[in-house]
Amino acid sequence: MGFTFLHNNFNVLDLEKSLKFYDEALGLKEVHRMTAPDGSFIIVFLGDGRTSHQLELTWLRDRTEPYDLGDNEFHLAVAADNYEEAMAKHREMGCICYENTDMGIYFIEDPDGYWIEILPPHKDGK
Numbered sequence: 001m002g003f004t005f006l007h008n009n010f011n012v013l014d015l016e017k018s019l020k021f022y023d024e025a026l027g028l029k030e031v032h033r034m035t036a037p038d039g040s041f042i043i044v045f046l047g048d049g050r051t052s053h054q055l056e057l058t059w060l061r062d063r064t065e066p067y068d069l070g071d072n073e074f075h076l077a078v079a080a081d082n083y084e085e086a087m088a089k090h091r092e093m094g095c096i097c098y099e100n101t102d103m104g105i106y107f108i109e110d111p112d113g114y115w116i117e118i119l120p121p122h123k124d125g126k
Helices: 015-026 083-093
Strands: 007-012 029-035 041-047 054-060 076-079 096-100 105-109 115-119
Touching (some): 015 054, 083 115
Antiparallel strands (some): 029 041, 041 054, 105 115
């Protein structure tokens, strides 16, 4: 039995702010959008144009409080083609929330507090 991994989901409070962040920080672009007929939710799938994996952002109209992310023990991980360039860009954006120089990785934080692990190309498990 096999599986194809399709996407991860993050719930967001400000969809436009999140779309801008993911485009600027990671180059993720909108691939598909679904809007509820009554406007109660919008789901936007983002992709990198290179892999089939997508990030699903879900916006709920009636949600006003930040999401409880617990201890941030879960995260999304991506490998940067140019680690130093990515880190410089993320420093400029002010979104680096944790660095582990011993492991050669760092994390950025999105507008809703989700952490994204940034790895150099050789650390992506391939």
